[in-house]
Amino acid sequence: MGLVEQTQAALAELFPEPALPAAPAGEGDQEAPPRQAGVVVTDAARHGSHLDVLCRPDQVVAVARVLDQDGYFLEAISGVDWLDKGQFEVIYDYNRLGDEHCRVTVRALVDRNEPAVPTISGVFPAADWHERETFDFYGIRFQDHPNLIRILLPEDADFHPLRKDYMP
Amino acid sequence: MSGYLSDIVTGGKSLVTGLAITAREFFRPVVTEQYPWEVPTMTPLFRGHIELIGNEETGEPNCVVCGMCQRACPSVCISLDGKKNESGKGKVLTRYILDFTKCSLCGSCVESCNFNALRFSRDYNLASFDKNDFTMDLMKRLEEQNRCKR
């Protein structure tokens, strides 16, 4: 069993039901049927990741734990503002150091009015700064983050510049 | 103890080697150029700020006011205006302003131009105490160049 299948199997255990909490916003523009599985294999040559995981915000930590046990590391956390759908999306990019290669994209959708995601900085310390950055740019709150303050913007900034409705 | 002594011996040797190397460099010729007195040759691809290319015979700018450069510019530093050509077809350039303070010399404007109307100048002595000196009127620049040619 290759690394991709192994990780897929490990992650699939977290998603017993195929039902999904919300329609994946980013794929909404394509007229594809709504996605059924939490974990799908994607074309790495085109999309740059082997596995695509769509989970509820409260599953983010569980996914991180599974990936941590399998020796993955966190590349980045980014936010996306889907303004017309009233949602924020948090994208976690995982990768593995070593010969066998597998990249995992974990996505979670949160309500735009009260964006909150549990922090994974307890699992990956790398997430500390990346979460602060996402908070900085989008105002997404990472619950239980030890030090959720501005990182790149000045500490007295009262705006979140990467929100699509932000006007300087 | 053996590590202690060998550290002293190898360490001392490495220090002497270092001194020998710098001593040799001391007597070798300098490699720097004294800038205002010696000027290095410029590469043909040098990117200065942009300038208009005039027609070989008339000296009028080749520009047809298509606005491609303006749209290609990532930093919005080009503004140009044109008016209808008196002879009927096309447009003539009336104003071409480059705000060089914003320019990042990426060359997108020159690449996007299909009419051989823009090129990079070879000016590199660009320093001023006044910001307004870098809002360049390229039409005026072209006129001056034409005058010099004559």
Next chain:
Amino acid sequence: METSIWRALLYLVGILAFAGVNAAWLGWCERKGAARIQRRIGPCEAGFAGLLQPLADGLKLMSKQLLVPQGVDGIIFRVAPVLAMIPAITSMVVIPFSENIGARAMELSVLLLFALASIGMIAILLGGWASGNKYAIISAARSVSQNLAYEIPMLLTVITVVLLSGSMNLREIAIDQQGGFWHWNIFRLENGHFLTMWISFIIFFICSVAETNRAPFDMAEAESELVAGFMTEYSSMGFGLFMMGEYLNIVVGACLTATLFLGGWDCPFGKTPGVWWFVLKIYILIFTFIWIRWTYPRTQIYRLLNLSWKILIPFSLVNLLVTAALIKVF
């Protein structure tokens, strides 16, 4: 040696001139030397080969505002640069430039020199402390521990020389080495002293590099760690005086090395001794200081102390014992 007012004035002017010229133009030498080692040209615009550069620098420094930041200890802050300069100039008094040129040939001149060198260290400590800057205080603390650590092996090696010459008078020590390089303390052929004395010389030289806070032992300045160390808050001639004091310390260190180990004003071939030989020797030594500075990276404070306590002090102790034994045996 009679003391007249004219003689005192002559030496006062002479020493001040020697000190001033060295303090100014050694900066030029350093910059030119560094430039050549790095294959650059160095200062070249002010005057021929940039020789007027020190004047230009001095004028610039003097025309700058002397900033005294809020919260510093005003008196000590102002006194420290002067204190860095004075002991270095005073040390020149006892240095014998040749058999007949020397302001004062004191019996305990070696001791006096070391006493003055310690005052120079106090200047750094006071300057760093009075600045009230965290970098400056770290630098001052480092500087003190460094000077303490290096004075011990330095004195231990000087004792070997004193044992050989039987005198603590620098003039006597130099006179003892006359007659060609085989009489110099570093190569001294008689009684097999050359076996130990070159080690003494190396230890002494390393110590004098450390004592003058020169790279690779410039822990006090360490510009990439402590910004400018104890000089961080100094501007204008306050900074200038520290710099000049540093160069004068190098001159004193070179003079002392030349006198103790290299025969003072003696000609290497046993002929025509004179002040020119002394000057030549000290400038070769100063060039070595510059050469070393521009070759090596800086060491670390605990490596520096390790070098002193674990290598230099044991070696100088053994060296002292062997020298004493050689003297006793022959």
Next chain:
Amino acid sequence: MTVPVHLRHDETFVLNLGPQHPATHGVLRVKLTMDGEYIVKAEPVLGYIHRMHEKMAENGTFAQFMPNTARMDYLHALAFNHGWALVVEKAAGIEVPERAEYIRVITVELNRIASHLLWWAAFLLDLGGFTPLLYAFDDREKIIDLLERVTGSRLTYCYLRFGGVYNDIDDEFVAGTRDFIKRLRGRMPRLYHDLVTHNIILIKRIKDIGFVTAEQCRRYGATGPVARGSGIDYDIRKNEPYSVYPEFDFDVPVFTEGDSMARYMVRMHEMEQSMRIIEQALDKLPGGPVMGKAPKVLKPEAGYYYSAVETARGSLGHRLVCNGDKNPYKLKLRSPTFSNLSLFGEVAEGMLLADALAFMGSLDLVIPEIDR
């Protein structure tokens, strides 16, 4: 060497290292809580040169972002060009002619050598050795002259285009590059290794300083020479090959010690490997065009794209989200030093100030890339 001490947490003071400090190479500020010269807590404060490149990407077209990429990592600008070109080519399905791929590899690797040379120079400057800086700049100048010939600029290159490169290389460039490799190989053993690498002062200064374990690298997402100095055999050029890298025979230098010396050695060996790649690429250089067919106005399909390249400092990732428009809907830059720096706080604890700065130098920080 981290000297084992019992740190007293009651008698500490705060030292602001930066934003203007000689050792931070830019405007990084590190808030150090110190006990004497020992660091009790180190907390990097970022953002002093933050320019919001990600918003600029959203506001312009795909091509208009290309000049910005060079302004982030100004030392390895071509790799940032390459990363952006790759992710957009992936998203829009643009083919690149083979000659252009080879030219990309040659220029990116030349730029990598230049970046490592500058790191070496700056690292030695951190350690108080000024002369090596100028020897390295002498060599780096040659690379910059070569790259100026083909790209038109000296530092912040905007050379790569979607579907190719801006300008073809000529015989003079090829000859000049071969000359340069010969020259650097000739100078490397004496001016770099004899003068510096084997110098006892340097060895004592950086050996056993700043240990980073492989596990720390993984938890903090450190990549590049930092990870390879800790025994992690990971190089995107090998593990996840892009462009024409699979066609070249090169090694990935890995050292297991995890100290500053290991990171130093990784970079020194990488320069040699880059020279090997350039030589092979010059030998195999195919003919043909340097620009492929690319539409004037790019409108990639909606979707999520990720692409990574190996820069001189580690893995640079572009997370691109498109919604079918002619601007990127969202671009996140995963810059290598951002993650590499995040482990500084943990590792620097209990170190002496001077050692921590030597460790920081060995991380090879480029501040505009962290702050973006």
